[in-house]
Structures are given as structure tokens and as C-alpha cells.
Amino acid sequence: MTTPIELARVDLRGRTPAVAELRSALPRGGVDVDSVLPRVRPVVEAVRDRGAAAALEYGATFDGVAPDAVRVRADALAEALERLDPQVRAALEVAIERTRAVHADQRRTDTVTEVVPGGTVTERWVPVERVGLYVPGGNAVYPSSVVMNVVPAQAAGVESLVVASPPQKQFGGAPHPTVLAAAALLGVHEVWAVGGAQAVALLAYGGTDTDGQPLAPVDLITGPGNIYVTAAKRLCRGLVGIDAEAGPTEIAILADATADPAHVAADLISQAEHDVLAASVLVTDSPALADAVDAALTAQLPVVEHAERVRTALTGTQSGTVLVDDIAQGLRVVNAYAAEHLEIQTADAPAVAARVRSAGAIFVGAYAPVSLGDYCAGSNHVLPTAGCARHSSGLSVQTFLRGIHVVEYTEAALKDVAGHVVALADAEHLPAHGQAVRARFEALS
Template sequence: MRTIDLRGRTLSPAELLAAVPRATEARAAALHAAAEIVDDVRARGEASLREQAERFDRVAGHAVRVPAAHIAEAIDGLDPQVRAALEESIRRVRQASAAQVPAPRVTEIGPGARVTQRWQPVSRVGVYVPGGKAVYPSSVVMNVVPAQVAGVGSIALASPPQAEFDGRVHPTILAAAGLLGVTEVYAMGGAGAIGALAYGVASLGLDPVDVVTGPGNNFVAAAKRAVAGVVGTDSEAGATEILIVADESGDARLIAYDLVSQAEHDEQASAVLVTTSAELAAAVEREVAEVAAATRHRERVATALAGEQSAIVLVDDAAAAEAFSNAYAPEHLELHLVDAPAAAARYTSAGALFIGPYAPVSLGDYLSGSNHVLPTGGQARYAAGLGAATFLRPQQLIEYDREALAQVRDGIVALSASEALPAHGEAVVARFTAPGGAAGGGA
């Protein structure tokens, strides 16, 4: 891992953003390629998806729309321990997601004047579950459960076809979908799947969705940007990121394990340590080399850690660490600090915060009850992770009786005239004028 030494420097917000390690060229290239793939799916539908499956997944002639029998077989063949873990994850995520659904609220503006706030679920959602370098049944849970809790009535799920399973979606992903009652599943992956969910594919019986969600690589994240405005999307949950902020109290070996745990996702994964301690930085560097060399995906990890998106960052003090972290706005933020619970309030920009040595990102990936579909690429400065709110639209219901409208009639007329929109005021005045122009009763 490279070292970025920011000690002895006072950086402006713009300079901090420039210092953040990002794989910007990879993201730019992904956006261009993803837009072309989405456009091709929109134009050619199933033919485009099949060509992409052959090109990217080495699969041909497969059932793009998954038969119900495949889902049933996957449930029957699911390892009992994995099933138990999935069911516990479902329970925990359902419990935490339920807390995100607001109750309707009525505000009495005045006598006879009422505004009701309600949250309506979208009708149909498309969820994407990656299936390239790893298998993500946990992402089935993280996408589907909040949608169900929000009240979404129609859910379509897409995941790449697997050459080793004769073009089927990975059976563990299928089983997770089956446990949640999702029966509309498609064997399609990458940017093409996002385009298919957004625009629909008539030959597959795939109707367009209202919202597309789910994590993936940079191409999946870029495809969401390409369909934004056609459908709603969650934040761009692209190649994973972990930022660890640690002081001299940090355990170098635990920090190394956590950096490696995220680097194993993908060669584009970001692993960053920010610390005030040069001694800890050196110790972590040694431990990372040892842990990475022993892990199963050591080559992938080595590529991610050597990339421009990964680094050890040295800063002068806690305030500098906070400023750097908030500028970076990581997907996952771990705090290995003496005063981690108190310090957490000052770390305002992160997809999710993991506080203390017993809350690793791996916990959030599976069984914390929180959602692991989180914004990447700095979007945590303004975007939220996936949750029930992703699938809800706030709506206001306005109810005024005649007397309540009369109270604001003159104000509406005055404001409409000031905006040169007199018909607005006339529409209100008309409600107090009898047919034929005679004044109506009341105010």
C-alpha cells in the first residue's frame, strides 16, 4: 500500500478532496461503457442480453427468466447452516428496516385546514445481486427485505448466469430469493441487467420497474447513472470501500484483517487507513503483507491494495483525521479510537459507521441488522444507504374546508398577482362566487 503523508499541511476542502485516493480513470471508463450497454439493451432487448451473457459470463442458450423449478431445487439443496444464517439475517434486517418506515402524520394548520403526510411505496422494484467474483445471497436479503417492509408489491431480481451451473443463477442466490418469496428472477448480469430492469424486455415478460437497487462493480454503478431519470435508483453502490481511522490504541492485526476483508471483493476495491500514529501505520503495513499473503484471494487482494484507490494516510491530529474522512465520505467507516463512541458524532459523512474493535465491516455485511448496500465514490456526503425509505415516496394530502380556504383567499390572490399568474387567484375566488357571478354565501 502506498503512503500519503499529509502531516504539517493545512488543507482546504478542495485540497482534501483532491488528496482522497480514488480510481477516477476506472470510473470514467465504466460510465462510457455502461451507457453503451444500456442503450443496446433498450434497443435490442433479449438478443443484447444473450450476447452479453456469452461475452462476459461464457454462457449461451440459458433460460434468462428463471423457471420456478430452479428456485425450488435451490431451496431443497441449500446447506442447513447457510439457511439458518440467511433466515437470521432476514429477521434482523426486517426488524431494523421496520424502524425506517414513518407513520402517517396529520398537521392541523388551523380550523378546517389539514395536511397529512404519508409515505407510499413504489409499485415495482428491480433488485440486482452481483455474482461474478463472489456469491452474494446476503445482497438478496439487503435488497428484498426493505422493499417488502416498505410495502412494494412486485419485485424482480436479476443476477448473472453462472457457467459452472449451466447458465443458471447461483443456487445460493436462488435459494435466498425463494426464502423471501421472490419468484420473478432473471439470469442476467452487469450493466445490461440494469438496463433491462429499467426499460423492460417484452420477450421475457419483464415489465419496467419503478426503482432499481443493488450493489455491483463500477459498471453496475455507472449503469444506474445511465438510467437515472427513467427509473429511481439507490445510491451508486460500486466497488467496495473501507476507511479505517485509528489512533495509537488500534490493533494493527485486526486493522489489517479488516482492510484485506474488503480488498478481497474486487481488484477495484478501496482500502484506506488514516492514522495519527506513524508506528501504527508501519505495523499495519507489515501485518497487511502477512495477512494478504495467506488469504484465499491473495492475487485479487494484492491488486486492490496496490491500486491508486488504496493507501495509508498519515495526519497530524484527530481533527485532521475527521476532516479527511468526511471529505472521503467512505462506504464503510471503522473507528479504532480510544474515544470511538464519542468521536462518532464528528464523523458525519459515511455510508455506515462501525464503532470499536468488535464491530468489523464483516458484521454489517451479514448479521448486524443494518443494510450493506451503501453509497460509494464519495456519495455518502449527500446520499443514504439502501433502506425502506428507498422504496417510499412522501406524499402530502391537503384538506381545507370553505372557511379555512376563505382565511387565505386574499393572500393567494395577492401572491398570484405578484407572480403575474392571476388565474391562480381567480381559481380561488371562483369558489366564493355563485354561478352567474353573484356572490356566494359565507366569507
């Protein structure tokens, strides 16, 4: 007999907690990155000092296999694509096509502002020169992460891309063949068989492969990973740019009595499938829906492949049901929670979604589940977690672009504003700043 699933409940009805109190009251898990830094720092330092040799040694320890070289051979990429299941290839091609369509519209154009006659400031958008795209390989296989990382980088105009993914013992030390096939399908020619903290360090510092070929360092590292990957990103940040410190995945669903409990339960399960630390949160003004969702979770769990993982995630402190007085209060809750993925399953869902201010991505209505966004919506699934959607965005073309201001002033334009520059420089007790302007118009004593 299946043990019933009952999501823990937080009852906010009849209450109006302040934002700080609200955030602390909501279910939320997370990981303590600081706690693993002492274990990760030696890995990063060893790879910094000994390059590929150290990375391969850690791969043997953590992944149980060490390939002959870090860089995957070109013929292995071609073979993986040739052997790819036709249905999977067709699905990846649709995902790539839709993701390219969305991200192509994100490319920024340069702007020129004439501040005064003879004085212009141009904002020029320049792609990062070389990026490392991390694709995890733990509980699942993630060719979709190849798509979500590579497509916006290509749309931004990045010229040098390397995909890093853990070596797999069952595939002779190569990354999973579906990951290799996705890279090949996207035209990526450089893939490294390295994972975990050692992958981040090798991307950041570079080195020399076992065959003597250089492994060039990157300027930016993107892509999700486990706590050790996140810790390595933290340690390497500054030497390289990073997209974010990603935590466990999460879904919040704002639903009312019009929602189908079977749909809600299926979507909560879909995120819990990722990881025992994944968060699945229902926010509703309908106690009857909350009860029906619990019943649907219990009914669906026996046929779920990763049932124990899902059960652990659903019954963890990071998951639960939040009862609210009405959808207005529910919006206040989901804005405070700032979920990585937020579904709106309410009457007039588009109008409710328009009032959301904090979410990584919003999925509107009964026919836009998070799973669609994971693969084929065209949106990006690399999104901020742990409440970071209050201040950060998901991966996009902008992630791979740098805005550079180009300042051009004529002699007359500078002379016209020189007095103001000098006045501000003197006010800040930085007279040499003013002198740098005066020197252009006055003889130096």
C-alpha cells in the first residue's frame, strides 16, 4: 500500500506578514556552499597548478573513470550524432529551432547618443571571446542543457565555445553520447570530458592536454551543476565571469479552484524528479484543491520511475502548500518567494501572470507546464534559484554580451564642459582630474 503524500502546509489566511517574515515563513531548502569550500578549494588549486593531469585524476576519483585525454575526439562527436535515436534527434532539432527563434530576438543593437554637438557616447555590445558551457551528468542526462547554453552564446556572436561534461564510465570515459550528439548538432567542435569542480577550474585556468594540445582558458562559465560546481564557480569568480550560483531546482504553482489537481500534482512531481533537494510549492486559496492535489500526488507516485527521490523531495522542508485568502495574497506570496519556475493555473491566468514581478520564468495556464519550458517552448531553462529571481535574470543572449561605452568629444565640446569637470573634481578633492582637462587648454607651468 502506498503511503499517502501530504505536503506540509503553511497557513497564511487572515494574516498579512511583512516581507521579511513572509520570506522566512515560506518553504525553502537550499544548500550551504560555504560548507564545501574547504573540500573544493584543494581541487581548484590542484587544477590551477597541474592542469589537465589533476582534472583527470579527480575524474577517476569522483566519476570512476579517467579518459585518455580531456578533449573529446572529433570523430566521437560525429559518431554520437550518427547513432542518435531519430526521435531524439527530431526533438532536439525542434528545441534548437524554437530556442534560436526566441534568442535571435534578444540581440542588442549599438546605440549612439549625441549628448551635445560634437560629443557622443556610443554603447557598443561586444560578445565575450571564449565561454565554457557546463552540462551536468548526475541523476539524468541533459542534452537540453547543451541547447540552452549554446544557442544564446551563438546568438550573441561568441566565436569560441567549449562544452564540459563529466566522463561516463559506461561510455569509456566520454560524456554521455546524447550530450555529444547535441553538441555536434549545434556545430560545437570542442567538448571536454571533465565534470564537477575540476571542470570549472580547468575552464578557468586552462592547461595542456595529455596529447600536448593546449586547453585554452575561458572568459565566462555558464550552466547549472551540483553544490561542488557552484563552490568552484564561487572560488573562480573574478578570474572568470559566471552566470550564477545555481541551487536546487524549484517550482511554485499559484492555483485556484479552477485548476485540475492532476495537472498540478504532475507538475510538482516533474520538478521533484530532478533531485531530493528540489522544491515543489503550491500556493492556493482553495483548501479543497490542496486536498485534491495531495490525493493526486499519492495516486501518481506509484507509477513514477524515480518514486523515492520524488517522495523525499516532496516531503522535505523545501516543499509544501501555502494557503492564502485570495489570489491577490497569493501574488504577494509568489513575488516574495521568487521561484525559478512559476506556473499560474487560475481563472484569467494571463491577467494574474501580468502582476508577477519576481520569477525566473512564468508559465501561464493549463497548457504551459514547466516541462515545456525545459525542452521545447523556446525559452531558456537556465534560471535563477533560491529567490535570486528578485534581482537576477535567467540565461540569455545578454549573458554573453558586454556593453562598452565609446566616448568621442571634439575640442569645442570638451572646452564647453571643462569648467563643470573641474568643479566636480575639486569637490571630490581630486584636483589632478581637473588638471587633466585644463592641460588641454592652458599652458602647464
